[in-house]
Amino acid sequence: MEGFLQNYGFLLVTLVQQSLLAYSLYFPLMAGQLSLASPGFYALGGYIAAIMATVEYFAPWRNALGWCIFPLEWLIAGIISGFLALLVGIPALRLRGIYLALATIAFVEILRVICLNLEITGGAIGIFGIPQLFESRWSYILTFGPLLILTLFFSYRLDRSRVGRAFKAIREDELAADAMGINPTRYKVLAFVIGAVLAGVVGAMSAPFLNTWNARQGTFDASIAYLAYVLIGGSRSMWGPLLGGALLAALPEILRPLKDARLIINGLVLVFASIYLPQGIAGAIGRIRTITARKPGSVRSPK
Amino acid sequence: MDAVQFLQNFLNGISIGSVYAIFALGYTLVFSILGIINFAHGAVFTLGAYLTYSMSVGQFGIGGLLAGCQIPFQFSFPLSLLFGAIISGVAGVLIERLAFRPLRSRGADPLLALVSSLGVALVTVNIIQYLVGSEIYSFPGDVYGDIKPAFMFHISGRIVVVRTVQVIIFAVSMLILTLLGYLINFTRIGKALQAVAENAATASLLGINVDRFILYTFFLSGFLGGMAGSLVGTSFGIAGPYFGVTYGLKGLAVMVLGGLGSIPGAVLGGMVIGLAEAFVPTEYNAYKEAVAFAFLFAVLLIRPQGLLGRSQIQKV
Numbered sequence: 001m002e003g004f005l006q007n008y009g010f011l012l013v014t015l016v017q018q019s020l021l022a023y024s025l026y027f028p029l030m031a032g033q034l035s036l037a038s039p040g041f042y043a044l045g046g047y048i049a050a051i052m053a054t055v056e057y058f059a060p061w062r063n064a065l066g067w068c069i070f071p072l073e074w075l076i077a078g079i080i081s082g083f084l085a086l087l088v089g090i091p092a093l094r095l096r097g098i099y100l101a102l103a104t105i106a107f108v109e110i111l112r113v114i115c116l117n118l119e120i121t122g123g124a125i126g127i128f129g130i131p132q133l134f135e136s137r138w139s140y141i142l143t144f145g146p147l148l149i150l151t152l153f154f155s156y157r158l159d160r161s162r163v164g165r166a167f168k169a170i171r172e173d174e175l176a177a178d179a180m181g182i183n184p185t186r187y188k189v190l191a192f193v194i195g196a197v198l199a200g201v202v203g204a205m206s207a208p209f210l211n212t213w214n215a216r217q218g219t220f221d222a223s224i225a226y227l228a229y230v231l232i233g234g235s236r237s238m239w240g241p242l243l244g245g246a247l248l249a250a251l252p253e254i255l256r257p258l259k260d261a262r263l264i265i266n267g268l269v270l271v272f273a274s275i276y277l278p279q280g281i282a283g284a285i286g287r288i289r290t291i292t293a294r295k296p297g298s299v300r301s302p303k
Numbered sequence: 304m305d306a307v308q309f310l311q312n313f314l315n316g317i318s319i320g321s322v323y324a325i326f327a328l329g330y331t332l333v334f335s336i337l338g339i340i341n342f343a344h345g346a347v348f349t350l351g352a353y354l355t356y357s358m359s360v361g362q363f364g365i366g367g368l369l370a371g372c373q374i375p376f377q378f379s380f381p382l383s384l385l386f387g388a389i390i391s392g393v394a395g396v397l398i399e400r401l402a403f404r405p406l407r408s409r410g411a412d413p414l415l416a417l418v419s420s421l422g423v424a425l426v427t428v429n430i431i432q433y434l435v436g437s438e439i440y441s442f443p444g445d446v447y448g449d450i451k452p453a454f455m456f457h458i459s460g461r462i463v464v465v466r467t468v469q470v471i472i473f474a475v476s477m478l479i480l481t482l483l484g485y486l487i488n489f490t491r492i493g494k495a496l497q498a499v500a501e502n503a504a505t506a507s508l509l510g511i512n513v514d515r516f517i518l519y520t521f522f523l524s525g526f527l528g529g530m531a532g533s534l535v536g537t538s539f540g541i542a543g544p545y546f547g548v549t550y551g552l553k554g555l556a557v558m559v560l561g562g563l564g565s566i567p568g569a570v571l572g573g574m575v576i577g578l579a580e581a582f583v584p585t586e587y588n589a590y591k592e593a594v595a596f597a598f599l600f601a602v603l604l605i606r607p608q609g610l611l612g613r614s615q616i617q618k619v
Contacts, residue, residue, distance in 0.1 A: 034414060091604045098340060101417075102559055103603045106596040109552060113593035220552055224342070224421045231418055263429040270422030274415040275405040 009138020011253055016144040017206060019245030021222075022229035023151050024199035026241045029230060030164070031191035032171030034097065036223035037104035038199040040111045041085065043218025045077035045203025050127040050213040051120060052076070070133050070143075074204045081200025082193050089192040093185060096174075108218055116215040126214025133208045140209045147205065148242075151198065155238040167191055232273045234280025243281045307461040312581045318469035319538075320577020321476035326531035326550065327557035327569040328483065329395075329524040335500040335564035336520045337407075339416045343398045344528050345551020346424035347391050349544055351529025352536030353431055355380075355387035356440055366436015380446050380537075384475070388530040395525020396518055398423050403521075404514075424551075432544040441540035447471065468538045475534060479527065480570060486523075487566065496520065500564070549592070556599035562612020571610055 021038055028035040052058050052073050062069050092103045115121045122128075134140060158164040166187045169177040174184050207213045225248070233244020251269060255262035277284055326348060333341045357363070361374035378386065402419040444452050447467060454470075456463045487493035498506040499516045507513045531554075532547060557576050561568025576595045583591045602609060 095603055095607055098563075099559075099603055099607055102555060103600055105552065106556065106600040106603070109596040110593050110600065113590060113596075117589045220548065224417065227414070228418045228421070231412075231415055235414075260429075260433050264426050264433065267422045267425030267427075267429065270425065271402055271419045274402075274411070274419035274422065275409070278406075278409060278411040278415060 006136075006138075009136065009141070011250065013138060013140045013144055013209065015246045015249050016141065016148050017202060017209070018226075018229065018249035019242045020144065020148055020151060020202045021199060021226050022233065022241035022245035023155065024195040024202065025226045026155070026230050026235065026238075027158075027195040027198070028188075028191045029235050030158075030171065031167035031188050032174065033093065033188055033191060034101045034227075035104045035192055035195060036101050036220075036227065037085070037088070037107050037192075038195060038226050039218040039220075039222040040104075040108040041081040041196040041199035042203040042206070042222075043111065043115065043213075043215070044084065045081055045200035046207040046210075046213045046217055047115060047121050047127070047203075048077040048080060048200075049073040049204035049207040050130050053130050053208065054127055055120070067133065070208070073207075074201045077200040077204035078197045081203075082197040085193045085196030086189065089189045089196075090185075093188045093192060105220060105223065108220060108223060112215050112218055115218075122214065124215065126212055126216075127207075128212050130207050130211055130213065132211070137209070140205070143205050144202075144209075147201065152238065152242070159238055163187065163190070228270055228273075230280075232270070232277060232280055234282025234284075234286075236279065237282035237286065240280050240282040247281070307458050307463060310458070311463050313578065314463070314465055314469065316578035316581030317574060318473045318577070319580065320574040321473050321480075322531050322534050322573070323554065323557045323577050324570040324573025325476050325479050325527050326554045327561070327573055328480075328566065329527040329531070330554055330558045331561075331564055331566055331569045332496075332520050332524045332527075334558070335566075336496070336503075336517060337403070338564075339403070339413055340420075340555065341398070341403075341521075341524065342417055342420040342551070343402065343424040343427065344524065344554065345547035346427040347394055347398070347525050347528035347547075348532035348535075348550055348554075349431060349541075349547030350394055350427060351387050351391040351532035352541045352546075353435060353440075353544075354390050354529065355383045355533035356442065356536060356541060358386055359383035359446055360440075360442060363435055364438045364440065366438050367432065368434050370436065380448070384530065384533050387533050388526045391529020391532070392522040392524075392526035394427070395521040395523075395528065398525070399518060399521040404517075428544045428547070435544075437543045437545075439540055439542050440536075442537045446537065466538075472534045472538060475530070479530060483523070483527075484566075492516075492519065553595045556595040559599055559609055560602050562609030565609065565611045568609055568611035575610075 021042060024038040024041070025035065049070075052069065053062070058069075061072075065072065088107055092100060092107075095103055116124055133143065158167075166177065166182045169180065169182055170184050170187055178184050203217070206217075226245075229244035229248050230241050231244070232248060233242065234240030248269075251266055252262055255265050258265060279287070326344075329344050329347070330340060333339070333344075357374055358378045359380050361377050363369045363372045365371065398420065402423045403416060406416050406419060450467050452468075453464050453466045456465070485493075487496060495506070495511050495516055496519065498509065498511055499513055499520075503513050506516075532550075535550065536546075553576070557572040558569055559572075560575060561570070561572030576598060579598065580591055580594050583594060
């Protein structure tokens with residue numbers, strides 16, 4: 001068991017972490033908003049945690065709080081990410097579809113260049129030697145695991161709440177939702193902020209886990225990777241991001257024996273999954289269940 | 304800033320701006336026909352640069368499968384540039400067949416086209432890395448033949464430097480823009496492309512084979528992407544297989560700045576961003592990479608349809 005955890009513990013935590021980032025994209029998508037800003041908030045959260053854990057100014061806090069500094073880091077990362085999301089979201093969410101995606105790409109890139117040049121973020125080198133919360137890597141499941149359970153519970157409740165229904169109404173038809181008395185801007189900003197807070201907290205948890213933090217943490221490639229997790233897992237099911245995140249993040253590890261060719265295969269998987277699993281894995285499972293559950297002789301419901 | 308410095312920055316700006324323009328046009332053509340963004344365009348840019356390099360120089364480095372190989376034949380630079388762009392155009396066609404057509408024929412969510420085109424980009428870039436490694440390739444100074452590398456102009460006791468590469472880049476880009484303008488506005492193919500862009504269903508009723516014109520569009524787009532990649536590569540060197548990613552995003556910024564799907568807009572957007580980057584003061588050079596995105600963000604907030612785009616009417 002110990003050996004297994006030594007070998008695969010890091011991978012397991014990574015899968016949970018990547019799935020969480022997939023959820024940070026899933027919430028805006030629930031309200032029909034394609035936001036690719038998650039890596040930006042993830043990087044921001046990580047920098048906040050890394051700075052609070054290493055900079056001299058916060059030393060008295062660290063001494064006074066002991067391990068409690070870590071939850072405080074998550075909290076502050078979440079609050080700042082949420083606040084920034086509100087600031088960016090209110091003007092940006094007037095944009096629809098691809099325009100919003102492009103605006104969020106621009107946001108991520110601007111943030112990346114700023115972090116690459118500021119002194120406090122360690123410039124191109126980044127921040128090193130971030131103190132660890134646990135001794136072994138796999139123990140971080142104790143922080144990421146509960147966050148994932150919390151996120152799942154939250155999406156389960158959200159799905160059945162007034163807010164969740166408003167999100168879905170906006171996704172299906174924004175004008176109709178507006179006419180029904182739903183304020184689209186308010187709910188779109190809310191969905192965007194929920195995603196940003198989640199990404200920020202995951203970033204803050206990841207900084208001690210990864211030990212070092214730099215500007216490569218928040219890139220355009222990551223945005224598309226998270227989008228792939230959600231779409232290939234299934235963007236209409238609360239289990240989709242978990243399935244997609246876990247499977248796609250594990251893929252490079254599974255393909256490791258192929259060495260240099262593994263990213264080629266990874267790319268092909270993205271292409272073929274988009275073509276053959278248009279509803280994602282969760283959608284495909286749902287379809288199989290509908291087919292097998294159908295009793296012989298029963299009439300197919302018109303769709 | 305005095306007049307001489309201004310002139311120098313201006314010349315640098317329009318040279319790089321003209322490449323941005325032809326690169327962004329590759330996105331614009333596809334967007335105007337299909338209404339989607341081809342995220343594999345950055346990979347085609349990389350591909351074109353490597354193709355032109357291998358045909359004109361032909362000496363590979365120390366990494367990858369082709370390490371130390373020497374291609375037995377070599378073309379002159381103009382021919383390599385042309386062939387590189389043509390092969391990139393063919394790659395564009397393959398991308399459409401592999402990543403876009405299957406999704407279109409199934410009526411899939413347009414978001415999936417982002418993922419599948421990025422998948423193709425990942426495949427292309429990693430095949431390149433597999434073959435030639437991730438090192439930096441630079442074109443040798445004598446690749447254009449017997450021309451001196453730069454021209455100096457003495458203006459009121461100061462020197463304005465114009466690199467030969469800059470002249471070549473500007474001239475080639477302008478030539479391409481002129482040819483493309485002619486193709487789109489004055490030929491049957493161009494008219495048909497415009498018809499498909501306006502309304503694909505009506506165009507197909509009028510006897511235009513829409514799928515074929517989509518293939519033409521992807522060929523043109525790949526041609527422009529490969530050409531832009533080669534021109535940037537010969538000016539600044541090829542900084543590894545991923546160098547197209549940054550330019551890919553910058554091209555998106557150019558396209559949106561000009562207006563999604565607007566051809567004159569892409570040209571104007573390229574010039575604006577090229578000039579804006581050239582006029583960034585030296586002490587803020589580190590922030591130069593963010594200029595295009597700052598423009599993109601600002602224009603989306605103030606004028607989402609871009610400088611020359613048509614504003615979209617919300618249909619009920």
